[in-house]
Amino acid sequence: MAYRRKKAVFKACTKCKALVSLEASKCPICGNESFTENWSGMIIVVDPEKSKLAKSLGITKPGKYAIRLGG
């Protein structure tokens, strides 16, 4: 079965890796205005205080985040 990469529906903030809609002009988490569509892996953080992965990624606010940036 062939796997075709779908077009990204989100773009990732280059600073905090938050995933935002493609229309967003500013990151709601950190206010950064620079984004990339080259990201992989998604983590949904509900409670950053209790998530070890969130801590290791430096995530402090609930939301959707990319695990890695870059193609």
Ligand SMILES: [Zn+2]
């Ligand atoms: Zn950000």
